[in-house]
Amino acid sequence: MAEVLVLAERSAERNRVRRATCALLTVARRLGTPAAVLGGPVEPASLAALGRFGAATVYSVPAPEMTDHPVSARVEALVQLAGRRPPAAILVASGREGLEIAGRVAVRLDSGILSDVVDVTAGPDGPVAAQSVQHGAYRVESVVVRGTPILAVRTEHITVAPAPVTAVVSPVRMTFPGRVRAVRQVGRDRVEPTELSTAAVVVAGGRGVGSRAGFDLVRRLAAALDGVPAGTHAAAEQGWCPAEMQVDQVGTIVHPSLYLALGVSGSMRHRTGMHGAGTIVAVDSDPQAPIFELADLGAVGDVHRVVPELLAEIERRRSPTPEPEE
Amino acid sequence: MRIVVLVKQVPSTDTRLAFAPDLTVIRDAGPAGLNTADWYAVDQSLQIAGQQPDAEITAVTMGPAGAVDALRTALVLGARSAVHIRDDALHGSDALATSRVLAAAVDRLGFDLVLCGSATADSGMSAVPAMIAERLRVPALCFADRLEVRDRTVEIHRDDGCGDRRVLAATPPLVVSVTERCGEPPYPRFVTRHDARDKPIQVWTLATLGIDPAEVGLAGSACAVRSATPRRGRRPDCDVLAMGDPASVAVRVADFLAERQFL
Numbered sequence: 001m002a003e004v005l006v007l008a009e010r011s012a013e014r015n016r017v018r019r020a021t022c023a024l025l026t027v028a029r030r031l032g033t034p035a036a037v038l039g040g041p042v043e044p045a046s047l048a049a050l051g052r053f054g055a056a057t058v059y060s061v062p063a064p065e066m067t068d069h070p071v072s073a074r075v076e077a078l079v080q081l082a083g084r085r086p087p088a089a090i091l092v093a094s095g096r097e098g099l100e101i102a103g104r105v106a107v108r109l110d111s112g113i114l115s116d117v118v119d120v121t122a123g124p125d126g127p128v129a130a131q132s133v134q135h136g137a138y139r140v141e142s143v144v145v146r147g148t149p150i151l152a153v154r155t156e157h158i159t160v161a162p163a164p165v166t167a168v169v170s171p172v173r174m175t176f177p178g179r180v181r182a183v184r185q186v187g188r189d190r191v192e193p194t195e196l197s198t199a200a201v202v203v204a205g206g207r208g209v210g211s212r213a214g215f216d217l218v219r220r221l222a223a224a225l226d227g228v229p230a231g232t233h234a235a236a237e238q239g240w241c242p243a244e245m246q247v248d249q250v251g252t253i254v255h256p257s258l259y260l261a262l263g264v265s266g267s268m269r270h271r272t273g274m275h276g277a278g279t280i281v282a283v284d285s286d287p288q289a290p291i292f293e294l295a296d297l298g299a300v301g302d303v304h305r306v307v308p309e310l311l312a313e314i315e316r317r318r319s320p321t322p323e324p325e326e
Numbered sequence: 327m328r329i330v331v332l333v334k335q336v337p338s339t340d341t342r343l344a345f346a347p348d349l350t351v352i353r354d355a356g357p358a359g360l361n362t363a364d365w366y367a368v369d370q371s372l373q374i375a376g377q378q379p380d381a382e383i384t385a386v387t388m389g390p391a392g393a394v395d396a397l398r399t400a401l402v403l404g405a406r407s408a409v410h411i412r413d414d415a416l417h418g419s420d421a422l423a424t425s426r427v428l429a430a431a432v433d434r435l436g437f438d439l440v441l442c443g444s445a446t447a448d449s450g451m452s453a454v455p456a457m458i459a460e461r462l463r464v465p466a467l468c469f470a471d472r473l474e475v476r477d478r479t480v481e482i483h484r485d486d487g488c489g490d491r492r493v494l495a496a497t498p499p500l501v502v503s504v505t506e507r508c509g510e511p512p513y514p515r516f517v518t519r520h521d522a523r524d525k526p527i528q529v530w531t532l533a534t535l536g537i538d539p540a541e542v543g544l545a546g547s548a549c550a551v552r553s554a555t556p557r558r559g560r561r562p563d564c565d566v567l568a569m570g571d572p573a574s575v576a577v578r579v580a581d582f583l584a585e586r587q588f589l
């Protein structure tokens with residue numbers, strides 16, 4: 001069976017193989033023999049985790065370029081590996097870096113790229129991808145008809161399942177052309193986000209938070225996620241939050257990567273101010289609340305009970321003690 | 327400084343997309359407008375021009391006849407000239423074909439900076455800007471939440487989740503894509519509106535760009551759509567509705583946030 005190249009990633013903090021990678025390996029197995037491509041050296045824990053999800057080979061690219069110029073170096077690595085032995089497909093987790101890598105590799109290999117892939121099956125002429133279009137209003141099935149199929153997968157839609165094999169490390173020595181160094185990271189900007197209109201993460205409270213004291217949960221969750229707290233007009237009118245925090249067309253229109261709505265029913269007025277958010281998560285006690293029509297993840301529950309649990313869970317995940325896998 | 331801004335006319339986001347029998351999006355029915363992120367790209371080009379008096383802004387679109395409205399909007403906002411790439415052979419082009427055509431147009435115009443939106447509202451692949459850069463063999467700075475253009479470097483601030491905001495830099499010529507977080511675009515002044523009528527819009531075809539029609543459109547694309555099934559029901563994308571006791575709901579939310587790199 002032909003190899004399926006999977007771009008593997010580890011979390012920066014704990015150097016653990018990401019769940020997204022396990023999800024890619026899970027679907028890669030349907031298309032051929034998975035081979036993980038990993039930047040940096042492979043330590044035993046990563047090798048075990050990759051093998052557990054079916055990676056027969058781990059191409060380890062130890063070059064410093066993989067850390068210093070993550071996007072362009074991964075493009076080179078995938079292009080060079082695909083050139084050695086044509087894979088059945090190349091799988092990348094959707095995301096800002098993943099989409100850029102996938103797009104560039106597609107051009108280099110003159111191969112079709114499918115984005116927003118939520119499921120993959122093996123067809124007679126290669127992978128058949130299910131794509132979620134217009135926030136799920138359509139499910140589209142597509143195939144690649146030229147080159148190596150390149151799939152940018154929204155891995156949160158994939159249920160991860162192990163299928164253990166013994167992974168073999170194959171170190172890859174490669175020389176990079178000078179242009180991989182064209183984009184330099186010149187800093188990290190850890191400035192406190194305060195400006196609602198430009199915030200990356202917004203946590204908003206609505207009528208469901210119930211009181212000024214309840215609104216404190218909104219502020220605490222915003223702080224835990226490096227985000228900015230906000231409120232609906234209902235919350236602002238009740239005086240639970242200041243008017244500057246109001247999200248809608250008369251308040252502020254926001255475009256965050258993540259919008260977390262707590263006790264927000266999702267009136268038309270409020271939705272106008274936030275429907276452009278990248279990812280929307282809603283916690284509300286009413287399963288019929290219109291906010292769930294917009295949400296990528298809906299959590300049905302009482303804000304006053306779910307949010308404290310969520311804060312505790314975030315705290316637990318950030319504590320340094322390693323937890324067992326899966 | 328020569329700035330090329332890529333703009334796309336997209337169907338209004340208030341309505342569902344509609345598909346033609348060949349499974350392409352129907353683009354001439356219903357309301358359409360300039361893609362939101364592209365407003366910000368045009369606005370950023372104007373801000374740069376405010377500091378660099380020699381800056382020249384050209385708006386480019388590839389699209390059917392109606393797409394000229396995206397160019398008109400860009401001209402009203404302040405772009406100096408515009409190019410409309412229009413050719414029936416382009417119908418059904420995938421990202422690979424689209425990037426080929428746009429890269430050829432940008433190359434023909436000459437550029438120091440290509441500004442794009444980070445995603446479109448219709449197909450929203452977020453891949454076209456990087457693909458154009460790859461074809462032009464120049465650096466790409468994608469998903470800029472903030473853009474600063476200096477004499478010899480262009481710097482962007484970008485958010486990679488987990489509160490991780492990186493500052494990336496590269497030297498022109500290059501391609502930048504901007505998010506809707508790049509400041510609020512100002513409403514055009516009346517004067518510019520009036521001026522826009524006399525601004526030139528050139529129409530280019532595949533022949534102008536020397537591209538073989540067999541390399542683009544439905545036939546020349548590397549991807550093929552097999553089916554498009556509308557999904558009814560109340561919450562189209564909310565595949566996951568977590569229910570249960572508060573602790574397990576919280577774990578489900580934390581898993582989801584971790585998956586999308588917010589934790």
Ligand SMILES: Cc1cc2nc3c(=O)[nH]c(=O)nc-3n(C[C@H](O)[C@H](O)[C@H](O)COP(=O)(O)OP(=O)(O)OC[C@H]3O[C@@H](n4cnc5c(N)ncnc54)[C@H](O)[C@@H]3O)c2cc1C
Pocket residue numbers: 112113114115131133134140142332333334350351361363364367386387388389418419420421422424428441442443444445446448449450451452453454455549
């Ligand atoms: C529902 C749907 C799903 C699709 N899925 C795929 C797929 O999986 N793979 C694939 O190859 N094709 C796919 N296509 C076709 C593909 O989206 C089009 O080829 C399109 O031209 C690619 O651009 P985008 O709008 O997705 O670009 P994005 O990468 O989201 O656009 C980013 C920026 O690039 C610039 N830009 C993009 N297109 C133009 C243009 N025509 N003129 C000027 N500037 C432009 C704009 O500045 C824009 O903001 C799909 C189309 C539809 C309708």
Ligand SMILES: Nc1ncnc2c1ncn2[C@@H]1O[C@H](COP(=O)(O)O)[C@@H](O)[C@H]1O
Pocket residue numbers: 350351352353388389390391393411412413414415416417418419420424
């Ligand atoms: N007649 C045309 N001339 C130029 N571009 C077009 C034409 N028809 C479609 N396109 C573009 O081709 C891409 C694919 O669109 P579609 O044909 O709707 O699949 C989009 O960027 C369209 O704007």
